[in-house]
Amino acid sequence: MSILVSFSIFPTDTQESKSVYVSKVIERIRESGLPYKLTPMSTIVETESLEEALAVLAQSYEVLEPFSNRVYLNATFDIRKNKSGRLAGKIQSVENKIGKVNT
Amino acid sequence: MSILVSFSIFPTDTQESKSVYVSKVIERIRESGLPYKLTPMSTIVETESLEEALAVLAQSYEVLEPFSNRVYLNATFDIRKNKSGRLAGKIQSVENKIGKVNT
Protein backbone atom coordinates (compact mmCIF):
# COMPACT_ATOMS: atom_id res chain seq x y z
CA MET A 1 0.00 0.00 0.00
CA SER A 2 1.23 3.49 -0.77
CA ILE A 3 -0.24 6.70 0.60
CA LEU A 4 0.99 9.98 -0.80
CA VAL A 5 -0.17 12.94 1.25
CA SER A 6 0.49 16.47 0.07
CA PHE A 7 -0.23 19.05 2.76
CA SER A 8 0.25 22.61 3.80
CA ILE A 9 -0.33 23.87 7.33
CA PHE A 10 0.01 27.37 8.72
CA PRO A 11 -1.28 29.62 11.51
CA THR A 12 -3.81 32.19 10.33
CA ASP A 13 -3.46 34.47 13.34
CA THR A 14 0.21 35.43 13.09
CA GLN A 15 2.06 37.56 10.58
CA GLU A 16 5.36 35.71 10.80
CA SER A 17 6.82 34.59 7.45
CA LYS A 18 5.36 31.20 6.46
CA SER A 19 8.82 29.71 5.94
CA VAL A 20 9.35 29.80 9.72
CA TYR A 21 6.51 27.32 10.20
CA VAL A 22 7.32 25.22 7.15
CA SER A 23 10.86 24.83 8.54
CA LYS A 24 9.60 23.58 11.90
CA VAL A 25 7.31 21.04 10.22
CA ILE A 26 10.04 19.79 7.86
CA GLU A 27 12.45 19.34 10.77
CA ARG A 28 9.87 17.11 12.46
CA ILE A 29 9.36 15.06 9.28
CA ARG A 30 13.11 14.65 8.74
CA GLU A 31 13.35 13.19 12.25
CA SER A 32 10.61 10.68 11.42
CA GLY A 33 12.72 9.23 8.61
CA LEU A 34 9.74 9.02 6.25
CA PRO A 35 10.38 9.72 2.56
CA TYR A 36 9.30 13.30 1.81
CA LYS A 37 9.65 16.09 -0.73
CA LEU A 38 9.29 19.82 -0.10
CA THR A 39 7.66 21.69 -2.98
CA PRO A 40 7.03 25.45 -3.28
CA MET A 41 3.39 24.90 -2.29
CA SER A 42 3.26 21.87 -0.01
CA THR A 43 5.10 19.02 1.63
CA ILE A 44 4.57 15.52 0.23
CA VAL A 45 5.15 12.45 2.40
CA GLU A 46 4.82 8.80 1.42
CA THR A 47 3.67 6.25 3.99
CA GLU A 48 2.66 2.58 3.96
CA SER A 49 -0.64 3.04 5.79
CA LEU A 50 -3.29 5.73 6.07
CA GLU A 51 -2.82 5.78 9.86
CA GLU A 52 0.84 6.75 9.41
CA ALA A 53 -0.14 9.53 6.99
CA LEU A 54 -2.74 10.87 9.43
CA ALA A 55 -0.12 10.73 12.21
CA VAL A 56 2.15 12.99 10.13
CA LEU A 57 -0.64 15.59 10.10
CA ALA A 58 -1.18 15.27 13.86
CA GLN A 59 2.56 15.69 14.51
CA SER A 60 2.72 18.71 12.21
CA TYR A 61 -0.09 20.37 14.12
CA GLU A 62 1.67 19.58 17.43
CA VAL A 63 4.71 21.47 16.15
CA LEU A 64 2.67 24.60 15.39
CA GLU A 65 0.20 24.39 18.29
CA PRO A 66 2.33 26.43 20.74
CA PHE A 67 2.53 29.36 18.30
CA SER A 68 -1.07 29.88 17.34
CA ASN A 69 -4.74 29.75 18.34
CA ARG A 70 -5.89 29.07 14.81
CA VAL A 71 -4.30 26.77 12.27
CA TYR A 72 -5.32 26.04 8.69
CA LEU A 73 -4.46 22.65 7.20
CA ASN A 74 -5.14 21.38 3.70
CA ALA A 75 -4.24 17.80 2.81
CA THR A 76 -4.71 15.74 -0.34
CA PHE A 77 -4.25 11.97 -0.22
CA ASP A 78 -3.66 9.55 -3.09
CA ILE A 79 -4.28 6.13 -1.51
CA ARG A 80 -3.30 3.13 -3.57
CA LYS A 81 -3.17 -0.56 -2.83
CA ASN A 82 -0.42 -2.82 -4.19
CA LYS A 83 2.07 -0.07 -4.97
CA SER A 84 5.15 1.55 -3.42
CA GLY A 85 7.89 4.03 -4.25
CA ARG A 86 5.48 6.46 -5.83
CA LEU A 87 7.25 9.63 -4.66
CA ALA A 88 9.64 9.02 -7.58
CA GLY A 89 7.46 6.65 -9.61
CA LYS A 90 4.63 9.00 -10.51
CA ILE A 91 6.95 11.53 -12.12
CA GLN A 92 8.78 8.71 -13.88
CA SER A 93 5.48 7.57 -15.47
CA VAL A 94 5.00 11.01 -16.97
CA GLU A 95 8.59 11.22 -18.21
CA ASN A 96 8.20 7.80 -19.85
CA LYS A 97 5.44 9.36 -21.95
CA ILE A 98 6.70 12.86 -22.78
CA GLY A 99 10.39 12.96 -21.87
CA LYS A 100 12.21 15.03 -19.27
CA VAL A 101 10.06 17.53 -17.34
CA ASN A 102 10.91 20.21 -14.77
CA THR A 103 10.73 18.84 -11.22
CA MET B 1 -11.23 23.36 20.97
CA SER B 2 -13.15 23.16 17.69
CA ILE B 3 -11.99 21.40 14.56
CA LEU B 4 -13.98 21.84 11.38
CA VAL B 5 -12.93 19.40 8.67
CA SER B 6 -14.39 19.67 5.19
CA PHE B 7 -13.57 16.65 3.06
CA SER B 8 -14.40 14.79 -0.08
CA ILE B 9 -13.35 11.23 -0.77
CA PHE B 10 -13.96 9.08 -3.83
CA PRO B 11 -12.54 6.12 -5.75
CA THR B 12 -10.74 7.12 -8.94
CA ASP B 13 -10.84 3.67 -10.52
CA THR B 14 -14.58 3.11 -10.75
CA GLN B 15 -17.23 4.75 -12.90
CA GLU B 16 -20.06 4.40 -10.40
CA SER B 17 -21.99 7.63 -9.65
CA LYS B 18 -20.23 9.55 -6.86
CA SER B 19 -23.43 9.81 -4.82
CA VAL B 20 -23.20 6.07 -4.11
CA TYR B 21 -19.94 6.61 -2.21
CA VAL B 22 -21.00 9.86 -0.57
CA SER B 23 -24.07 8.05 0.75
CA LYS B 24 -21.98 5.28 2.32
CA VAL B 25 -19.69 7.81 4.01
CA ILE B 26 -22.61 9.91 5.33
CA GLU B 27 -24.27 6.81 6.76
CA ARG B 28 -21.07 6.09 8.71
CA ILE B 29 -20.89 9.68 10.00
CA ARG B 30 -24.56 9.67 11.04
CA GLU B 31 -23.85 6.56 13.15
CA SER B 32 -20.96 8.36 14.86
CA GLY B 33 -23.34 11.03 16.17
CA LEU B 34 -20.87 13.83 15.34
CA PRO B 35 -22.34 17.13 14.11
CA TYR B 36 -22.03 17.25 10.32
CA LYS B 37 -23.33 19.03 7.24
CA LEU B 38 -23.46 17.69 3.69
CA THR B 39 -22.76 20.32 1.04
CA PRO B 40 -22.84 19.89 -2.77
CA MET B 41 -19.03 19.66 -2.77
CA SER B 42 -17.95 18.13 0.53
CA THR B 43 -18.94 16.87 3.94
CA ILE B 44 -18.15 19.06 6.96
CA VAL B 45 -17.77 17.54 10.42
CA GLU B 46 -17.06 19.33 13.69
CA THR B 47 -15.02 17.60 16.39
CA GLU B 48 -13.44 18.57 19.70
CA SER B 49 -9.97 17.24 18.93
CA LEU B 50 -7.79 16.83 15.87
CA GLU B 51 -7.49 13.09 16.61
CA GLU B 52 -11.27 12.72 16.32
CA ALA B 53 -11.27 14.62 13.01
CA LEU B 54 -8.49 12.38 11.64
CA ALA B 55 -10.43 9.32 12.81
CA VAL B 56 -13.41 10.47 10.70
CA LEU B 57 -11.13 10.39 7.64
CA ALA B 58 -9.81 6.93 8.54
CA GLN B 59 -13.37 5.60 8.98
CA SER B 60 -14.48 7.14 5.70
CA TYR B 61 -11.65 5.40 3.89
CA GLU B 62 -12.56 2.10 5.58
CA VAL B 63 -16.06 2.43 4.15
CA LEU B 64 -14.74 2.82 0.58
CA GLU B 65 -11.76 0.48 0.82
CA PRO B 66 -13.66 -2.67 -0.26
CA PHE B 67 -14.80 -0.99 -3.50
CA SER B 68 -11.59 0.40 -4.90
CA ASN B 69 -7.85 0.08 -5.32
CA ARG B 70 -7.32 3.81 -5.53
CA VAL B 71 -8.99 6.49 -3.47
CA TYR B 72 -8.61 10.28 -3.61
CA LEU B 73 -9.18 12.29 -0.44
CA ASN B 74 -9.02 16.04 0.01
CA ALA B 75 -9.49 17.51 3.48
CA THR B 76 -9.33 21.07 4.79
CA PHE B 77 -9.13 21.70 8.52
CA ASP B 78 -9.88 24.89 10.44
CA ILE B 79 -8.41 24.20 13.91
CA ARG B 80 -9.30 26.68 16.61
CA LYS B 81 -8.65 26.73 20.35
CA ASN B 82 -11.22 28.08 22.83
CA LYS B 83 -14.22 27.85 20.52
CA SER B 84 -17.14 25.52 19.87
CA GLY B 85 -20.39 25.31 17.88
CA ARG B 86 -18.76 26.69 14.78
CA LEU B 87 -20.75 24.61 12.29
CA ALA B 88 -23.54 27.16 12.82
CA GLY B 89 -21.46 29.98 14.31
CA LYS B 90 -19.29 30.79 11.30
CA ILE B 91 -22.27 31.43 9.04
CA GLN B 92 -23.94 33.46 11.81
CA SER B 93 -20.88 35.76 11.96
CA VAL B 94 -21.25 36.52 8.27
CA GLU B 95 -25.02 37.11 8.56
CA ASN B 96 -24.41 39.48 11.46
CA LYS B 97 -22.42 41.61 9.04
CA ILE B 98 -24.37 41.44 5.77
CA GLY B 99 -27.77 39.95 6.61
CA LYS B 100 -29.34 36.70 5.42
CA VAL B 101 -27.29 34.66 2.92
CA ASN B 102 -28.04 31.46 0.98
CA THR B 103 -26.93 28.37 2.92
Add this chain to the structure above:
Amino acid sequence: MSILVSFSIFPTDTQESKSVYVSKVIERIRESGLPYKLTPMSTIVETESLEEALAVLAQSYEVLEPFSNRVYLNATFDIRKNKSGRLAGKIQSVENKIGKVNT
Protein backbone atom coordinates in the same frame (compact mmCIF):
# COMPACT_ATOMS: atom_id res chain seq x y z
CA MET C 1 -22.74 22.33 -18.78
CA SER C 2 -22.57 22.80 -15.03
CA ILE C 3 -19.53 23.94 -13.09
CA LEU C 4 -19.62 23.80 -9.31
CA VAL C 5 -16.72 25.68 -7.73
CA SER C 6 -16.18 25.53 -3.99
CA PHE C 7 -13.62 28.06 -2.82
CA SER C 8 -12.18 29.83 0.16
CA ILE C 9 -10.04 32.93 -0.07
CA PHE C 10 -8.40 34.94 2.70
CA PRO C 11 -5.46 37.27 3.35
CA THR C 12 -2.62 35.60 5.22
CA ASP C 13 -0.98 38.83 6.37
CA THR C 14 -3.76 40.33 8.46
CA GLN C 15 -5.23 39.27 11.79
CA GLU C 16 -8.74 40.54 11.12
CA SER C 17 -11.52 38.00 11.71
CA LYS C 18 -12.04 35.90 8.56
CA SER C 19 -15.78 36.64 8.51
CA VAL C 20 -14.97 40.23 7.51
CA TYR C 21 -13.45 39.01 4.24
CA VAL C 22 -16.01 36.27 3.62
CA SER C 23 -18.72 38.93 3.96
CA LYS C 24 -17.11 41.16 1.34
CA VAL C 25 -16.79 38.25 -1.10
CA ILE C 26 -20.38 37.09 -0.56
CA GLU C 27 -21.69 40.62 -1.14
CA ARG C 28 -19.89 40.60 -4.50
CA ILE C 29 -21.35 37.21 -5.44
CA ARG C 30 -24.88 38.25 -4.42
CA GLU C 31 -24.58 41.21 -6.81
CA SER C 32 -23.58 38.86 -9.65
CA GLY C 33 -26.88 37.00 -9.33
CA LEU C 34 -25.20 33.60 -9.70
CA PRO C 35 -26.63 30.73 -7.64
CA TYR C 36 -24.42 30.24 -4.58
CA LYS C 37 -24.35 28.65 -1.14
CA LEU C 38 -22.27 29.70 1.85
CA THR C 39 -21.02 26.78 3.95
CA PRO C 40 -19.00 26.93 7.18
CA MET C 41 -15.83 26.15 5.19
CA SER C 42 -16.26 27.61 1.71
CA THR C 43 -18.51 29.32 -0.77
CA ILE C 44 -19.98 27.24 -3.59
CA VAL C 45 -21.08 28.86 -6.83
CA GLU C 46 -22.66 27.21 -9.87
CA THR C 47 -21.94 28.53 -13.34
CA GLU C 48 -22.63 27.44 -16.92
CA SER C 49 -19.07 27.74 -18.16
CA LEU C 50 -15.60 27.35 -16.71
CA GLU C 51 -14.77 30.92 -17.78
CA GLU C 52 -17.59 32.25 -15.59
CA ALA C 53 -16.37 30.19 -12.64
CA LEU C 54 -12.82 31.50 -13.09
CA ALA C 55 -14.20 35.04 -13.29
CA VAL C 56 -15.83 34.55 -9.87
CA LEU C 57 -12.38 33.80 -8.46
CA ALA C 58 -10.86 36.86 -10.15
CA GLN C 59 -13.64 39.10 -8.78
CA SER C 60 -13.24 37.66 -5.30
CA TYR C 61 -9.55 38.45 -5.35
CA GLU C 62 -10.30 42.00 -6.58
CA VAL C 63 -12.49 42.49 -3.51
CA LEU C 64 -9.68 41.50 -1.13
CA GLU C 65 -6.76 42.99 -3.05
CA PRO C 66 -6.92 46.44 -1.37
CA PHE C 67 -6.62 44.89 2.09
CA SER C 68 -3.64 42.58 1.73
CA ASN C 69 -0.29 41.89 0.12
CA ARG C 70 -0.73 38.15 0.31
CA VAL C 71 -3.87 36.17 -0.38
CA TYR C 72 -4.46 32.41 -0.18
CA LEU C 73 -7.08 30.86 -2.42
CA ASN C 74 -8.17 27.24 -2.62
CA ALA C 75 -10.73 26.20 -5.23
CA THR C 76 -12.22 22.84 -6.17
CA PHE C 77 -14.15 22.46 -9.40
CA ASP C 78 -16.59 19.74 -10.42
CA ILE C 79 -17.01 20.26 -14.17
CA ARG C 80 -19.78 18.33 -15.84
CA LYS C 81 -21.21 18.37 -19.34
CA ASN C 82 -24.93 17.94 -20.01
CA LYS C 83 -26.13 18.79 -16.50
CA SER C 84 -27.55 21.74 -14.60
CA GLY C 85 -29.10 22.61 -11.23
CA ARG C 86 -26.51 20.63 -9.35
CA LEU C 87 -26.31 22.97 -6.34
CA ALA C 88 -29.53 21.28 -5.15
CA GLY C 89 -29.33 18.15 -7.29
CA LYS C 90 -26.21 16.57 -5.80
CA ILE C 91 -27.64 16.55 -2.27
CA GLN C 92 -30.97 15.25 -3.60
CA SER C 93 -29.15 12.25 -5.17
CA VAL C 94 -27.74 11.32 -1.77
CA GLU C 95 -31.10 11.78 -0.02
CA ASN C 96 -32.75 9.55 -2.64
CA LYS C 97 -30.40 6.80 -1.45
CA ILE C 98 -30.26 7.21 2.33
CA GLY C 99 -33.07 9.61 3.29
CA LYS C 100 -32.89 13.05 4.88
CA VAL C 101 -29.39 14.30 5.77
CA ASN C 102 -28.15 17.42 7.56
CA THR C 103 -27.47 20.27 5.14
Add this chain to the structure above:
Amino acid sequence: MSILVSFSIFPTDTQESKSVYVSKVIERIRESGLPYKLTPMSTIVETESLEEALAVLAQSYEVLEPFSNRVYLNATFDIRKNKSGRLAGKIQSVENKIGKVNT
Protein backbone atom coordinates in the same frame (compact mmCIF):
# COMPACT_ATOMS: atom_id res chain seq x y z
CA MET D 1 3.36 40.34 -8.50
CA SER D 2 3.85 36.59 -8.21
CA ILE D 3 1.12 33.98 -8.37
CA LEU D 4 1.97 30.39 -7.58
CA VAL D 5 -0.80 28.00 -8.51
CA SER D 6 -0.58 24.34 -7.59
CA PHE D 7 -3.22 22.26 -9.31
CA SER D 8 -4.31 18.78 -10.19
CA ILE D 9 -6.93 17.98 -12.78
CA PHE D 10 -8.29 14.62 -13.89
CA PRO D 11 -11.37 13.01 -15.43
CA THR D 12 -13.48 11.10 -12.92
CA ASP D 13 -15.36 9.05 -15.49
CA THR D 14 -12.51 7.16 -17.11
CA GLN D 15 -10.27 4.41 -15.78
CA GLU D 16 -7.21 5.37 -17.82
CA SER D 17 -3.97 5.80 -15.83
CA LYS D 18 -3.76 9.35 -14.47
CA SER D 19 -0.29 9.86 -15.93
CA VAL D 20 -1.83 9.92 -19.42
CA TYR D 21 -3.76 13.09 -18.55
CA VAL D 22 -0.96 14.68 -16.52
CA SER D 23 1.29 14.23 -19.56
CA LYS D 24 -1.15 16.02 -21.86
CA VAL D 25 -1.47 18.93 -19.44
CA ILE D 26 2.30 19.24 -18.93
CA GLU D 27 2.87 19.27 -22.69
CA ARG D 28 0.46 22.22 -22.94
CA ILE D 29 2.24 24.09 -20.13
CA ARG D 30 5.68 23.44 -21.64
CA GLU D 31 4.44 25.06 -24.87
CA SER D 32 3.30 28.14 -22.93
CA GLY D 33 6.86 28.77 -21.74
CA LEU D 34 5.69 29.57 -18.18
CA PRO D 35 7.95 28.44 -15.33
CA TYR D 36 6.51 25.23 -13.88
CA LYS D 37 7.37 22.26 -11.70
CA LEU D 38 5.80 18.82 -11.76
CA THR D 39 5.49 17.21 -8.32
CA PRO D 40 4.15 13.73 -7.48
CA MET D 41 0.82 15.29 -6.47
CA SER D 42 0.32 18.42 -8.57
CA THR D 43 1.71 20.81 -11.12
CA ILE D 44 2.93 24.20 -9.92
CA VAL D 45 3.06 27.16 -12.29
CA GLU D 46 4.26 30.70 -11.55
CA THR D 47 2.65 33.64 -13.32
CA GLU D 48 2.80 37.42 -13.04
CA SER D 49 -0.95 37.99 -12.85
CA LEU D 50 -3.96 36.11 -11.52
CA GLU D 51 -5.56 36.24 -14.98
CA GLU D 52 -2.60 34.31 -16.44
CA ALA D 53 -2.86 31.72 -13.67
CA LEU D 54 -6.60 31.28 -14.30
CA ALA D 55 -5.87 30.94 -18.03
CA VAL D 56 -3.54 28.02 -17.27
CA LEU D 57 -6.46 26.24 -15.61
CA ALA D 58 -8.77 26.98 -18.55
CA GLN D 59 -6.17 25.64 -21.02
CA SER D 60 -5.63 22.53 -18.92
CA TYR D 61 -9.34 21.81 -18.96
CA GLU D 62 -9.43 22.34 -22.73
CA VAL D 63 -6.78 19.65 -23.09
CA LEU D 64 -8.87 17.10 -21.15
CA GLU D 65 -12.32 18.16 -22.37
CA PRO D 66 -12.39 15.83 -25.41
CA PHE D 67 -11.74 12.78 -23.22
CA SER D 68 -14.30 13.14 -20.49
CA ASN D 69 -17.77 14.30 -19.44
CA ARG D 70 -16.70 14.99 -15.88
CA VAL D 71 -13.48 16.58 -14.73
CA TYR D 72 -12.26 17.29 -11.19
CA LEU D 73 -9.91 20.21 -10.63
CA ASN D 74 -8.32 21.36 -7.39
CA ALA D 75 -6.19 24.51 -7.37
CA THR D 76 -4.40 26.37 -4.60
CA PHE D 77 -3.10 29.89 -5.21
CA ASP D 78 -0.51 31.84 -3.24
CA ILE D 79 -0.94 35.42 -4.53
CA ARG D 80 1.71 37.90 -3.49
CA LYS D 81 2.39 41.48 -4.48
CA ASN D 82 5.92 42.81 -4.92
CA LYS D 83 7.64 39.46 -5.34
CA SER D 84 8.93 37.22 -8.12
CA GLY D 85 10.95 34.05 -8.67
CA ARG D 86 9.16 32.24 -5.90
CA LEU D 87 9.17 28.81 -7.57
CA ALA D 88 12.79 28.56 -6.38
CA GLY D 89 12.67 31.25 -3.70
CA LYS D 90 10.22 29.67 -1.29
CA ILE D 91 12.29 26.50 -0.92
CA GLN D 92 15.46 28.60 -0.58
CA SER D 93 13.87 30.46 2.40
CA VAL D 94 13.35 27.16 4.18
CA GLU D 95 16.87 25.92 3.39
CA ASN D 96 18.31 29.18 4.72
CA LYS D 97 16.74 28.25 8.06
CA ILE D 98 17.29 24.49 8.38
CA GLY D 99 19.79 23.53 5.69
CA LYS D 100 19.37 21.22 2.71
CA VAL D 101 15.98 19.52 2.36
CA ASN D 102 14.62 16.92 -0.07
CA THR D 103 13.01 18.55 -3.11
